[in-house]
Amino acid sequence: MNLLTSLEICSGAGGQALGMEQAGFHHVGLVEIEPSACQTLRVNRPEWNVIEGDIHNFDGAKFRGIDLLAGGVPCPPFSRAGKQLGGDDERDLFPQAIRLIDECRPQAVMLENVRGLLDAVFEDYRTKVELQLKKLGYKPGWKLLNASDFGVSQLRPRVVFIGIKNEIAERFSWPEPFQNEPLTVGELLFDLMGEKEWIGAEAWRNQANSIAPTLVGGSKKHGGPDLGPTRAKRAWAALGVDGHGLWDEAPCRDFSGMPRLTPRMTARIQGFPDSWKFSGKKTAAYRQIGNAFPPPVAKAVANQILAALSGKRIYKVA
Secondary structure (H helix, E strand, O other): OOOOEEEEEOOOOOHHHHHHHHHOOEEEEEEEOOHHHHHHHHHHOOOOOEEEOOHHHOOOHHHOOOOEEEEOOOOOOOOOOOOOOHHHOOOOOHHHHHHHHHHHOOOEEEEEEEHHHHOHHHHHHHHHHHHHHHHOOEEEEEEEEEHHHHOOOEOOEEEEEEEEEHHHHHHOOOOOOOOOOOOOHHHHHHHHHOOOOOOOHHHHHHHOOOOEOOOOOOOOOOOOOOOOOHHHHHHHHHOOOOOOOOOOOOOOOOOOOOOOOOHHHHHHHOOOOOOOOOOOOHHHHHHHHHOOOOHHHHHHHHHHHHHHOOOOOOOOOO
């Protein structure tokens, strides 16, 4: 069978992988170091080739000729919420991504990260990455995409880095924003908030009348099952949501006060389908959700890459 194929690194809970699948890519491998995230991938897609381990030790040579190398390399080195150490941060995995691009020689590359990567302080870093890709025969490009432009009920700006082989680079164009506005948080979550017949659900829906602030998943060292720093919690409070933690279940019938979100609610805000299951305890599950690339955004970009790669099927899937 001759399919457009992809190899993904730092796969997490599968947000990007799901979006690429929806666009039509066939995953030949997904590399992820976190056991709980690997279990999430296996539970939802038993047929996927999930490779649990550190990408520093991963050899991409056997995947040479794939159509697309994708991934969401760690954000802390570039996040405005951190020290923005960039290449001096031990968590910076762009060098490993470049190594794997060299080993795999895909037709296209798609990597996502936080918008801090476009800050002036990282201009030299971005130039270095671009030069490395150009030497390997790719035309590189960066673009800030807002998840809310692609149907996601969340203010989530993400930087997407694209590299396309020079001979087909002119075929690629960035996705255009959707014409329709995304649902408000109240519209999106009303059924989940009211599933235990909470009498305040309708009033809450009316208050939660805008999209969500950016979900913050935290890191292994910092962050738990809450909705982010003080400024984010204030934004959630304006929507009638207590951002100081998550609940296991929706509010009961006679609940009074501001409800908290459940992991399932946060997953819906992130653009995951309700059928997508998350492994691990609440903190581990929410970290996977909060750090994910929204599937609808990944699908939008992957659709454009797929269009550019039409006729460039090289890696054979038995």
